[in-house]
Amino acid sequence: MYPLSFKMTAGCGFLLIWVIMLHSQFPISTGCLQDERSYLLDFKAGLNLSSGRLSSWRGFNCCEWEGVACDYHTSHVIRLDLRNPVDYYYSSDYHKQQLTGEVRTSLCNLQHLQYLDLSWNDFNGTSIPPQLLKLHRLEFLRLKNAGFGGEVPLELGNMSSLRHLDISDNFWLIQISTYDYFTSDYFKCSKFDVWVRNLRSLEFLDMSNVNLSMASEHWGDALSGLPNLTQIHLFGCGLSGNIPDLSNLTRLSHLHIAYNSFPVQLPSWFENVSSLVSVDLSSCGINGFIPSNFMPRSRMSNLVLDSNYGLKGNLSFMLSHSSSLVVLSLSHCNLTGVFPTSIANFSKLMTMDLGYNNLEGSIPSSFGSLTLRQLYLGHNQLSGTIPDCISKLASLNVLSLRSSGLRGNISLQLFENLTRLSQLDLSENQFVIDISTSWVPKFAHLSTLELQSCNIQGNFPAFLSQQYQLSRLDLSDNNIVGNLPSWLWDLPNLHQLNLSNNQLEGSLPRKISHSFLTVDLxxxxLYGSLPPLDFGSHALDLSNNGFNGSIPTTIGIFDTLSLSGNNLTGEIPSSICNNSDYHRVLDLSKNKLTGMIPSNIGQCYVIEILKLAQNVLQGEIPKELGNLQSLRTLNLNGNRLQGIIPPSIANCTDLQIFDLGNNNFEGSIPVWIEKLTDLRILSLASNKFDGRIPPQLFSGSGVKLRSGICYCDCSVVLPHEMEIHMLFFHG
Incomplete structure (x- = not known):
């Protein structure tokens, strides 16, 4: 019998030997390898990091750095995830968090790398480094929306271990095709079928918005030879011809090839691919009847065929299958028929978009048994009214019935149980909508409310004062009376407002929020003076009201600014065009404005429509208007303008409507008008012109007024050979 101390010593010895043996077989990592740490630091040195990203890239152990992962046993860097943490374009932090600069070739020395994600950054059109594609252990490569440009490298085909490849949405490229969809900012790949056939391990492929229009007709054959493919995403790639037969891809679950050009019928081979779960062939120019053997089988959850205007099909027939559908989107597909009662079997359906078709009949009560979240039935020929069963769709967040043919008296209280509702559009039907003044709905998420032409009577709906998430409000073309409520301008998220063609009264607040994108009143x-218009928006339309006083001198940047049909007085402020980015449409007509036309309107280089008609403007047309080379409409009718028509207007070669009638212009009609070859309406009536009408105006190479209208004062002498055109003249 051994002493106790010997037993303990022997036991510890055996344990030590076991630990040594275990470590020899499974070494434990003690930190990253120093050469790989150096490679990462060199890669970081090539980046611009103003946002503080990668601030953790310091210290000894690079395996603990942001976005870096190492193999537990070997300490080799195997994963580098540097995607933008903010993947939403419109977030204020999106651009701040982007990595910019260059992808240094030191990254290519990480030969054990299996996962690389640089998506949602901006490498400013630089090419993908070919050395990067020598990472033969790489299984996951994601460069989505990373700002790469040039040609997709052929070396991609050498990455035989790749299982996931996403190089979509890189909008940098030299244009190489005449395909209308693409501009000079698109990534290109002219030899797609050459290199992709080598990626035998590939399971996921996304090259959406990469220009494949130069790829050969065998691109489908190349994909069909990749036996492990489960997802194909080639949205907007400029592909054309036939939809290739991919029936031998027995694992294919997602086929998304929308926004290409396939002017053919739907292929019958779809029925042979039982693995398909999601199909998107929208906007592909597909035509013909939807074949019976196309309809998805039991596994299909998403079917999207939107905007194939040549398609035809019967809704009842189509809905006799596929009760597993979660998303059904068939807008703009010329569908006919009525809703079958079997719609109740679609218990998984969450999104149904059947808008812009020719559907008839009523909405069946069986809709109430569905779990819909989004329902679009607008622009059809339905009958009846909105059934009460709609109130049972407790998960519904979008309901669009615009111009669907429905009618009847509707109370908004029908929707009060739809507490998740975010978008409601009942516009342009034959409804009479009642909104109780005391009704307080439980809408916590309502962001869009569109009730255009709904025969709404009475005062402004009071319940809207509590809709703090409201972003878009359209109550136009109704009979709403009373004052415009002051609380409307305080709704924190309201960006688009259309209250036009009602009977609203009152004045505008002294200050309008800068958050508005469009305001149409x-x-x-409405009456009173205009507040400062310094908030700037896409469009501001205050026309045909009773506003008075002068135009404010503080004016923001508007794409469209219309103040016509009011009682505005004073001069047009020179500040109305202090920036060349101002106004594509400027309409100040039908007021009482005086003074001269400001010459700096000629600085509004983007302006397309300029209307100053029916005011009391004096002086001459500024020659600077000739700088407006995008101008399509110039209407100065009904003022007190004088002098000659400045020759600089000949530079406005896009001009289609040129109206100088009812002024005091004099001299001869200029010959250079013949250079305005797009002109369709020319009005020079009731001026003081003299002489002959230049015959060049009606020559084959001149102004094509035969399809338009020409008004001119009868004191002007027509050439004998132009008598046939007397029909176009008005004295």
Missing amino acids: HGNR
């Missing part, structure tokens, strides 16, 4: 009874 035309055709009401």
Whole structure:
């Protein structure tokens, strides 16, 4: 019998030997390898990091750095995830978090790398480094929306271990094709079928918005030879011809090839691919009847065929299958028929978009048994009214019935149980909508409310004062009366407002929020002076009201600014065009404006429509208007303008409507008008022109007024050979 101390010593010895043997077989990592740490630091040195990203890239152990992962046993860097943490374009932090600069070739020395994600950054059109494609252990490569450009490298075909490849949405490229969809900012790949056939391990492929229009007709054959493919995403790639037969891809679950050009019928081979779960062939120019053997089988969850205007099909027939569908989107497909009662079997359906078709009949009560979240039935020929069963769709967040043919008296209280509703559009039907003044709905998420032409009577709906998430509000073309409520301008998220063609009264607040994108209040009874218009928006339309006083001198940047049909007085402020980015449309007509046309309107280089008609403007047309080379409409009718038509207007070669009638212009009609070859309406009536009408105006190479209208004062002498055109003249 051994002493106790010997037993303990022997036991510890055996344990030590076991630990040594275990470590020899499974070494434990003690930190990253120093040469790989150096490679990462050199890669970082090539980046611009103003946001503080990669601030953790310091210290000894690079395996603990942001986005870096190492093999537990070997300490080799195997994963580098540097995607932008903010993957939303419109977030204020998106651009701040982007990595920019260059992808240094030191990254290519990480030969054990299996996963690389640089998506949602901006490498400013630089090419993908060919050395990067020598990482033969790489299984996951994601460069989505990373700002790469040039040609997709052929070396991609050498990455035989790749299982996931995403190089979509890189908008940098020299244009190489005449395909209309593409611009000079698109990534290109002219030899797609050459290199992709080598990626035998590939399971996921996304090259959406990469220009494949130069790829050969065998691109489908190349993909069909990749036996492990489960997802194909080739959205908007300029592909054309036939939809290739991919029936031998027995694992294919997602086929998304929308926004290409396949002017053919739907292929019958779809029925042979039982693995398909999601199909998107929208906007592909597909035509013909939807064949019976195309309809998805039991596994299909998403079917999207939107905007194939040549398609035809019967809704009842199509809905006799596929009760597993979660998303059904068939807008703009010329569908006919009525809703079958079997719609109740679609218990998984969450999104149904059947808008812009020719559907008839009523909405069946069986809709109430569905779990819909989004329902689009607008622009059809339905009958009846909105059934009460709609109130049972407790998960519904989008309901669009615009111009669907429905009618009847509707109370918005029908929707009060739809507490998740975010978008509601009932516009342009034959509804009479009642909104109780005391009704307080439980909409916590309502962001869009569109009730255009809904015969709404009475005062402004009071419940809207509590809709703090409201972003878009359209109550136009109704009979709403009373004052415009002051609380409307305080709704924190309201960006688009259309209250036009009602009977609203009152004045505008002294200050309008800078958050508005569009404000349309035309055709009401609003009055008072205009507040400073310095908030800037896409469009501001205050026309056909009773506003008075002068135009404010502080004016923001508007794409469209219309103040016509009011009682505005004073001069047009020179500040109205202090920036060349101002106004594509500027309409100040039908007011009482005086003074001269400001010459700096000629600085509004993007302006397309300029209307100053029916005011009391004096002086001459500024020669600077000739700088407006995008101008399509110039209407100065009904003022007190004088002098000659400045020759600089000949530079406005896009001009289609040129109206100088009812002024005091004099001299001869200029010959250079013949250079305005797009002109369709020319009005020079009731001026003081003299002489003959230049015959060049009606020559084959001159102005094509035969399809338009020409008004001119009868004191002007027509050439004998132009008598046939007397029909176009008005004295």
